Amino acid sequence: MDVSEKNFLTAKARQLRDDAIETIGTFGVGHIGGVMSIMDALTVIYYQKANNLDPKDPKNPLRDRIVLSKGHAGPALYAVLADKGYFPHEWLKTLNKNGTYLPSHCDMNKTPGIDMTAGSLGQGLSAAVGMALGAKLDKLPITVYCIIGDGESQEGQIWEASMFAGSHKLDNLIVMLDYNKMQLDGPVCEINDLSPVEAKWEAFGFYVQSIDGHDIEAISSAIDNAKQSGRANMIVLNTVKGKGASFAESAKNCHSMTITEEMWRKETGRYE
Amino acid sequence: MLDEREIRQTLASALVEAAKTDDRIVVLEADLMSCHATKVFKEAYPDRFINVGIAEQNLIGVAAGLATMGKIPFAYSFAPFATRRCYDQIFISVAYSGLNVKIVGSEPGVAAEANGGTHMPFEDMALMRAIPGMVCVEPTDATQMEGLLPAILDYNGPVYIRMFRKKAEKIYCADAPKFELGKAYRLKEGKDVTLMASGIMVARALEAADSLKEQGISARVVNVCTWKPLDKDEIVACASETGAIVTCENHNVYGGLGSAIAELTVRECPVPMELVGVNDKFGQVGKNAYLSEVYGITANDIVEAAKRAVARKK
Numbered sequence: 414m415d416v417s418e419k420n421f422l423t424a425k426a427r428q429l430r431d432d433a434i435e436t437i438g439t440f441g442v443g444h445i446g447g448v449m450s451i452m453d454a455l456t457v458i459y460y461q462k463a464n465n466l467d468p469k470d471p472k473n474p475l476r477d478r479i480v481l482s483k484g485h486a487g488p489a490l491y492a493v494l495a496d497k498g499y500f501p502h503e504w505l506k507t508l509n510k511n512g513t514y515l516p517s518h519c520d521m522n523k524t525p526g527i528d529m530t531a532g533s534l535g536q537g538l539s540a541a542v543g544m545a546l547g548a549k550l551d552k553l554p555i556t557v558y559c560i561i562g563d564g565e566s567q568e569g570q571i572w573e574a575s576m577f578a579g580s581h582k583l584d585n586l587i588v589m590l591d592y593n594k595m596q597l598d599g600p601v602c603e604i605n606d607l608s609p610v611e612a613k614w615e616a617f618g619f620y621v622q623s624i625d626g627h628d629i630e631a632i633s634s635a636i637d638n639a640k641q642s643g644r645a646n647m648i649v650l651n652t653v654k655g656k657g658a659s660f661a662e663s664a665k666n667c668h669s670m671t672i673t674e675e676m677w678r679k680e681t682g683r684y685e
Numbered sequence: 686m687l688d689e690r691e692i693r694q695t696l697a698s699a700l701v702e703a704a705k706t707d708d709r710i711v712v713l714e715a716d717l718m719s720c721h722a723t724k725v726f727k728e729a730y731p732d733r734f735i736n737v738g739i740a741e742q743n744l745i746g747v748a749a750g751l752a753t754m755g756k757i758p759f760a761y762s763f764a765p766f767a768t769r770r771c772y773d774q775i776f777i778s779v780a781y782s783g784l785n786v787k788i789v790g791s792e793p794g795v796a797a798e799a800n801g802g803t804h805m806p807f808e809d810m811a812l813m814r815a816i817p818g819m820v821c822v823e824p825t826d827a828t829q830m831e832g833l834l835p836a837i838l839d840y841n842g843p844v845y846i847r848m849f850r851k852k853a854e855k856i857y858c859a860d861a862p863k864f865e866l867g868k869a870y871r872l873k874e875g876k877d878v879t880l881m882a883s884g885i886m887v888a889r890a891l892e893a894a895d896s897l898k899e900q901g902i903s904a905r906v907v908n909v910c911t912w913k914p915l916d917k918d919e920i921v922a923c924a925s926e927t928g929a930i931v932t933c934e935n936h937n938v939y940g941g942l943g944s945a946i947a948e949l950t951v952r953e954c955p956v957p958m959e960l961v962g963v964n965d966k967f968g969q970v971g972k973n974a975y976l977s978e979v980y981g982i983t984a985n986d987i988v989e990a991a992k993r994a995v996a997r998k999k
Binding site for chain 2: 474478521522528529530532533535536538539540541542543544545546547548550551569570573574576577
């Protein structure tokens with residue numbers, strides 16, 4: 414990756430974080446932690462890797478599919494989709510408000526650009542597997558990206574889906590685990606430990622890469638590697654919950670937080 | 686008289702045929718291919734047959750993902766596992782997401798016989814009926830199953846098919862009507878009471894109507910194969926014209942066909958009504974005939990219910 418591209422993606426991720434902070438802050442409360450932790454991965458997918466995404470034709474059958482299985486991170490995706498032009502930027506101010514097109518959890522029938530409804534955890538990965546199978550059936554050269562959470566990985570359905578994807582070598586599937594190590598009630602390792610998570614996915618037949626989930630270049634390279642692996646892919650994103658929102662990073666647990674106007678304005682420097 | 690064809694083989698063959706010209710059709714199994722006779726589909730279209738193994742949550746989720754790609758998935762399992770075991774997946778990934786997935790739940794109610802209480806769904810239709818937008822249909826015999834398939838394929842949305850697997854009592858012949866979702870089919874005219882039946886209860890309702898005739902009661906028989914949406918016009922007409930209803934279902938009366946019809950008639954045309962069905966019980970092992978006695982869903986139970994309903998008419 415050349416320097417200008419890296420600078421562009423880094424600046425884009427920062428801008429999207431600010432948009433998401435403002436979005437959640439405008440509503441007053443939300444899942445800031447897991448929104449911030451996946452923003453670098455979303456930036457690389459949407460601004461560098463994904464093919465045939467067209468805001469004017471969000472249902473283009475040749476587009477890569479992107480499933481945010483950890484649907485509570487919807488505001489991260491909304492920041493991206495608004496920036497890309499899938500819907501007006503002003504919609505971000507309507508998050509979770511009466512009659513909104515932007516519900517806290519992703520809804521494919523409400524929001525342009527959402528490929529799968531999610532919110533009941535564990536379900537998005539199975540849908541992504543179905544999409545990968547469907548693409549193979551129709552010989553469509555597309556990649557299906559699916560972002561899952563670490564707490565979400567306590568759902569049995571994640572392992573039903575991964576066992577199937579691994580055993581069927583779905584090499585057009587790239588699963589990313591947002592391994593921020595915290596869930597609503599506390600540390601994942603104390604509640605129901607996921608480690609050794611790389612070994613688990615390897616045992617399920619995946620090509621596993623474990624990277625710094627905030628390193629733009631590492632994310633980009635890992636996706637390139639995944640496309641050559643010949644197997645279903647897991648990229649473990651070692652992330653920091655709340656990354657890039659200082660009030661969230663410093664909180665004991667930022668899974669869901671109240672965000673005042675003062676907090677989001679100070680964080681984003683947006684005062685006018 | 687028993688049908689010459691099994692419903693499962695009829696559906697599988699009809700899917701093979703339909704899939705010749707409709708490449709959207711795919712079949713998914715959760716390790717029950719041999720119980721559903723879907724091997725013919727696998728042999729005809731190996732790429733379009735997906736066996737996910739014993740993983741019903743993933744079965745439904747994968748079907749939903751395929752539906753987003755424009756496919757029409759038929760996801761099969763035994764009825765309890767096709768509904769209870771993956772209810773939230775059906776609710777969220779299929780119905781709430783507005784996806785065109787067809788779910789086939791087999792061995793309804795007492796048809797589960799030797800598989801017993803763990804496999805004997807008296808609640809599957811109640812569960813599916815509570816999901817917004819879910820069409821719920823129980824084909825009576827092979828001819829009706831085959832006849833309904835084009836309508837099921839034409840309907841762009843989720844459908845739950847409650848399927849008796851084997852040879853059912855034959856109700857419909859070659860001159861059967863063109864079957865549609867949301868339509869009830871009048872099988873026998875009568876003026877004192879209407880027996881509204883589905884699935885294996887249709888033949889019993891017809892038998893009951895013959896007994897009732899000998900006892901001076903003229904019973905109309907209507908096959909309500911689609912539990913949701915109901916054929917409102919026909920049901921209200923029957924309530925109005927015969928003044929009494931007996932619903933007949935191989936299912937718990939809580940949330941089932943009787944509930945559905947009562948929900949309609951209580952608003953549109955309240956009449957004395959009796960519900961023949963399972964009364965808040967779990968299943969158990971046994972033969973269909975034995976279990977039908979135990980749970981009170983025989984032709985004789987329908988006769989007695991009809992007499993009670995008629996007696997309640999003012």
